């Protein structure tokens with residue numbers, strides 16, 4: 001049975017499940033326009049998720065064939081997974097920010113082997129121990145990995161501009177950090193329940209009521225630019241804070257108000273985390289050693305292999321931020337690279 005929620009003003013959401021994932025589900029939003037319904041994100045590419053999405057659309061009084069367009073907050077498979085299937089069924093366009101479209105294009109051309117060798121090199125440089133690297137050398141991986149052939153979007157979401165949605169005012173707010181091309185979508189219309197504030201914000205993974213989104217490196221096998229995703233994320237948080245939307249419609253969990261309060265909480269969370277990391281960096285540590293010592297939602301020895309890769313990426317994003325702020329530096333000539341507080 002599809003679970004749908006009416007948010008008022010021609011906006012509904014469908015809870016599309018993410019199989020085997022503690023997040024549980026993606027909230028796919030259905031926004032009425034004068035040309036037909038438009039989706040914000042589509043959900044994970046899985047038969048159960050597809051069935052839930054199509055049943056949800058029926059419960060909303062429409063069908064997947066009627067979809068006019070698909071607006072994607074970012075390229076992750078729990079958001080963009082079903083976009084291709086929706087386009088095949090309806091002829092809808094798919095819109096995405098150029099920086100995430102570049103990742104989609106690269107992913108389609110890269111293939112798992114290039115990806116695994118890139119990850120091996122990166123984790124070696126981060127100081128991963130031999131037993132971890134060995135798992136990347138002889139992977140017992142499934143033949144078809146999810147997310148390796150994402151749909152290529154056909155429209156670009158241009159930051160600051162209104163999307164071409166007849167009868168609606170939906171503006172793209174570029175919020176890099178969680179991914180380089182993440183966008184929030186600002187519905188510049190009076191709140192249907194007259195809540196104070198400026199319209200509503202579809203926040204993707206950028207702003208969630210109870211979860212601090214993963215901020216890692218912008219993993220790119222073909223680009224060694226030293227980016228600062230955590231710095232980007234913190235700037236993006238302040239940008240959406242200034243919008244002061246009346247209500248946030250996130251891609252996971254549930255809709256909420258007090259966006260300013262949530263932004264403050266997240267800024268404070270990252271500040272205290274950076275401070276805690278500086279204390280750990282009293283002695284020189286590799287990114288891997290730092291990840292082992294950081295606070296996670298469970299002890300390091302209980303964190304599975306795949307999640308450790310994500311944790312190390314998050315540790316590195318924090319290290320880059322500290323280096324950029326002048327609060328930490330790399331020790332010269334050390335391989336793997338070690339970092340120490342200044």
Ligand SMILES: [Zn+2]
Pocket residue numbers: 074076178205
């Ligand atoms: Zn995401």
Ligand SMILES: [Zn+2]
Pocket residue numbers: 076078079205251252
């Ligand atoms: Zn997500």
